[in-house]
Amino acid sequence: MRYIEPHGHMVSRTTDDYQAMALAGCAAICEPAFWAGFDRKSADGFYDYFCQLTQIEPKRAAKYGLPHYSWLCINPKESEDMALAADVLALIPEFLKAPTVLGIGEIGLNKNTRNEMKVLEQHIGLAVQYDQMILVHTPHLEDKRKGTRLIMDALKANGVVKPERVIIDHVEEHTIHEVLDQGFWAGITLYPESKSTPVRAVDMIESVSAQRVWLNSACDWGHSDPLSVPKAAQEMRRRGHSAAAIDRLVYGNPVKFLSQSPRFKDPAAQA
Amino acid sequence: MSDYVPPRSREQVADLHFMDARYKLLDLAAFLDRLDRAAGGDDHRVRGLRAALPLLLEKDEGRVARILTLWSDPSVTPIEKADTKAASGVWPGLK
Numbered sequence: 001m002r003y004i005e006p007h008g009h010m011v012s013r014t015t016d017d018y019q020a021m022a023l024a025g026c027a028a029i030c031e032p033a034f035w036a037g038f039d040r041k042s043a044d045g046f047y048d049y050f051c052q053l054t055q056i057e058p059k060r061a062a063k064y065g066l067p068h069y070s071w072l073c074i075n076p077k078e079s080e081d082m083a084l085a086a087d088v089l090a091l092i093p094e095f096l097k098a099p100t101v102l103g104i105g106e107i108g109l110n111k112n113t114r115n116e117m118k119v120l121e122q123h124i125g126l127a128v129q130y131d132q133m134i135l136v137h138t139p140h141l142e143d144k145r146k147g148t149r150l151i152m153d154a155l156k157a158n159g160v161v162k163p164e165r166v167i168i169d170h171v172e173e174h175t176i177h178e179v180l181d182q183g184f185w186a187g188i189t190l191y192p193e194s195k196s197t198p199v200r201a202v203d204m205i206e207s208v209s210a211q212r213v214w215l216n217s218a219c220d221w222g223h224s225d226p227l228s229v230p231k232a233a234q235e236m237r238r239r240g241h242s243a244a245a246i247d248r249l250v251y252g253n254p255v256k257f258l259s260q261s262p263r264f265k266d267p268a269a270q271a
Numbered sequence: 272m273s274d275y276v277p278p279r280s281r282e283q284v285a286d287l288h289f290m291d292a293r294y295k296l297l298d299l300a301a302f303l304d305r306l307d308r309a310a311g312g313d314d315h316r317v318r319g320l321r322a323a324l325p326l327l328l329e330k331d332e333g334r335v336a337r338i339l340t341l342w343s344d345p346s347v348t349p350i351e352k353a354d355t356k357a358a359s360g361v362w363p364g365l366k
Contacts, residue, residue: 077356080352080353110353110356111350111353111355111356111358112344112349112350112353113349113350113351113352113353114349114350114351114352115352116349117349139358140357140358141342141358141359141360141361142342142343142344142358142359142360142361142362143343143344143358144339144343145339145340145343145344146343146344146345146346146347149347150347150349172335172336172339173333173335173336173339174335174336174337174339174340174343199288199291200335203335205273206273206276207273208273209273209274210273210274211274238287239277239279239287240277240279241277245274245275
């Protein structure tokens with residue numbers, strides 16, 4: 001089996017995880033910028049983080065034969081500080097020149113505040129200005145439904161963003177239909193407790209047209225599982241889905257979306 | 272609708288997933304018992320959990336979406352400022 005991990009926070013994982021993912025059939029990893037578990041105090045912290053994402057992590061992944069790509073932003077959990085957000089947004093254009101950067105992400109909302117909305121709109125503007133794809137983080141738990149709707153409204157209000165170049169991640173049963181109906185891609189995140197389990201993810205896959213859906217582990221420093229995508233594939237297999245259908249979901253779909261960036265290279269075409 | 276779902280009987284679904292659902296239901300019952308043995312009243316998260324239980328017995332498909340929607344913040348405009356970064360799992364205003 002082969003698969004793409006389209007959303008993994010590998011800076012907070014060990015090399016053992018790279019090894020396990022490679023053994024499980026992972027062919028490429030994409031890493032959006034995210035919250036470190038604490039608020040960074042200055043843009044310098046983000047400068048170092050963006051260097052880590054664009055220079056260090058690709059080398060670490062390459063030791064396991066894995067292409068590594070990244071997305072850049074200041075995440076919504078640190079967007080309350082508008083001055084810090086402005087400083088970080090000013091850094092991003094320089095890093096967009098890096099050969100493994102795929103776009104702006106993971107942007108979005110956390111608690112659905114006015115400041116978070118303003119920084120989200122600034123990120124959308126940056127993506128449009130530099131013709132970048134967008135990876136969206138939707139809020140957690142009780143804030144998800146409202147936040148997902150606010151985010152989609154902001155994307156549509158921009159007027160230039162093409163929905164097919166936006167993936168709205170962390171969808172669940174109460175948001176996936178709206179996301180797909182509005183033309184966006186939808187990401188299902190597989191977590192042991194929050195978001196979706198592999199079993200629920202396959203239930204969702206069986207209830208929608210999955211041509212614009214990807215699965216990801218969003219593995220990070222919290223309770224998460226870097227092998228959750230192959231575990232979802234295994235769940236599909238035991239329910240009787242064909243090898244071709246599984247491959248289409250865990251490999252073909254992410255390749256199709258990510259290939260809208262000329263930076264992303266289909267691993268199969270490189271073999 | 273899905274592109275393709277392999278046909279399966281309810282017995283096959285139960286063969287695959289019954290034991291998983293069984294232990295989760297027992298874990299939930301044990302959690303409610305544990306709450307009963309503890310002091311104090313229910314907080315909003317537990318009230319939300321109890322409010323969701325009748326939805327499990329509804330006949331129509333879509334129970335997960337209905338429970339998630341029940342627990343969701345129903346407001347539609349951004350808030351001025353948050354007093355926490357974290358979500359609790361159930362909208363605190365749920366009655």
